[in-house]
Amino acid sequence: MKRLLRGLGMLGLIASISGGCSAHGSIGHDSGDESGPQKIPPSSSSGPPTTTDAGSSPAPDAGLDSGSDTGLDSGVDSGAIHGDSGTMAPASCQVGGSGVTTCGASGESCCTSLEVMGGTFYRDYDVNARGYFVMAADGGATYEAAPATVSGFRLDKYLVTVGRFRQFAAAWNGGWLPPAGSGKHNYLNGGLGLVNAGDDAGVEYETGWLAADDGNIAPTNANLNCYPGYDTWTNMAGSQENLPLNCVSWYDAYAFCIWDGGFLPTEAELEYAAAGGSQQREYPWGSTDPGTANQYAVYGCLYPPGDAGAGYGLGGCAVAPVGIAALGAGLWGQVDLAGNVSEWNLDWGVFTSITGIHYVDPCVDCANLFSEPPQSASYGGRMAQGGDFTTPLSLISIIEAQQGNGGLPAGRYYGLGFRCARPP
Numbered sequence: 546m547k548r549l550l551r552g553l554g555m556l557g558l559i560a561s562i563s564g565g566c567s568a569h570g571s572i573g574h575d576s577g578d579e580s581g582p583q584k585i586p587p588s589s590s591s592g593p594p595t596t597t598d599a600g601s602s603p604a605p606d607a608g609l610d611s612g613s614d615t616g617l618d619s620g621v622d623s624g625a626i627h628g629d630s631g632t633m634a635p636a637s638c639q640v641g642g643s644g645v646t647t648c649g650a651s652g653e654s655c656c657t658s659l660e661v662m663g664g665t666f667y668r669d670y671d672v673n674a675r676g677y678f679v680m681a682a683d684g685g686a687t688y689e690a691a692p693a694t695v696s697g698f699r700l701d702k703y704l705v706t707v708g709r710f711r712q713f714a715a716a717w718n719g720g721w722l723p724p725a726g727s728g729k730h731n732y733l734n735g736g737l738g739l740v741n742a743g744d745d746a747g748v749e750y751e752t753g754w755l756a757a758d759d760g761n762i763a764p765t766n767a768n769l770n771c772y773p774g775y776d777t778w779t780n781m782a783g784s785q786e787n788l789p790l791n792c793v794s795w796y797d798a799y800a801f802c803i804w805d806g807g808f809l810p811t812e813a814e815l816e817y818a819a820a821g822g823s824q825q826r827e828y829p830w831g832s833t834d835p836g837t838a839n840q841y842a843v844y845g846c847l848y849p850p851g852d853a854g855a856g857y858g859l860g861g862c863a864v865a866p867v868g869i870a871a872l873g874a875g876l877w878g879q880v881d882l883a884g885n886v887s888e889w890n891l892d893w894g895v896f897t898s899i900t901g902i903h904y905v906d907p908c909v910d911c912a913n914l915f916s917e918p919p920q921s922a923s924y925g926g927r928m929a930q931g932g933d934f935t936t937p938l939s940l941i942s943i944i945e946a947q948q949g950n951g952g953l954p955a956g957r958y959y960g961l962g963f964r965c966a967r968p969p
């Protein structure tokens with residue numbers, strides 16, 4: 546059976562497939578909707594979006610400890626080192642503090658980045674009529690299709706925290722913008738980067754950052770506070786620095802990773818890491834049922850403990866500090882690959898129907914990239930995967946059904962964050 550495209554969470558992504566775009570190109574319900582959280586069928590996910598109007602970026606105001614709209618006092622220079630030599634911390638971790646050097650049970654650097662060994666895996670597994678993973682006799686998946694080969698790379702252990710992003714917001718406030726062409730997988734194809742599998746006019750490669758998108762970067766306090774009560778950003782540093790950032794647009798995420806010395810991972814790279822490569826795992830950690838104690842994944846509105854689950858409504862559930870589900874580490878050590886917040890990636894989603902995603906087959910270090918993607922119902926926006934804190938067990942349990950959704954790149958969702966990848 547072909548992959549069933551279930552959601553990454555429960556509230557509001559990929560409405561572009563079935564209608565529902567606002568005048569500003571947002572998907573689903575605007576966060577300003579006074580009716581509050583709405584129950585959306587499982588084919589949607591990750592929260593009502595807000596968008597930044599691409600034609601008019603708000604004035605910079607995000608994340609300065611002084612509370613002012615000008616200047617920098619976070620200790621991060623807008624010209625900070627943006628490369629990661631392996632011996633110097635990425636830009637977001639050059640200043641210590643909560644959400645920067647306090648991640649995981651051991652309180653390690655939140656910029657810890659772990660090597661993912663390259664290989665080939667299948668992006669399409671089999672699921673049954675109820676949407677559950679079908680296990681073969683050897684413990685792997687059945688009906689494996691759509692192979693992809695991924696070269697080795699490094700993937701950050703943790704989702705980007707509020708504390709780390711605060712450093713980037715200060716740099717952006719100081720005038721930093723990504724250099725045109727930056728953010729590529731420069732170690733591939735003789736420096737040309739990923740193969741653009743979405744271009745049929747011969748072999749094309751990723752372009753990196755486009756200068757035309759400079760005005761779409763807008764990590765302001767107003768934008769990052771996209772859903773009061775469930776957004777993790779605070780205007781001043783406080784008790785939420787160790788939470789994964791949500792309400793972040795694809796443009797902000799891509800720019801952050803460039804500034805931090807890396808790039809956004811592709812759909813294939815993220816799914817490869819979550820599936821354990823050729824092991825084709827049922828969950829990132831293996832086949833153990835995650836239970837309800839948030840030890841393996843933060844899902845199903847089960848965090849904080851004792852919430853008893855709120856179904857599709859938010860109830861009292863919340864995003865958890867990064868790495869709290871330590872037993873859920875993937876094959877190469879990354880945590881929160883399933884649950885907490887789903888993750889932006891580099892690709893445009895190419896959908897053939899409400900229940901199908903088009904893969905380029907085969908794919909060798911490729912991504913679906915377009916300079917001007919067609920504006921039709923068959924293209925679902927930038928992709929995201931991994932599930933969020935509202936995702937039910939039936940959807941968190943099958944890696945192949947956790948991807949295939951996303952949002953328009955200017956959208957902001959309370960169930961959607963990101964992590965960065967880096968050269969090997």
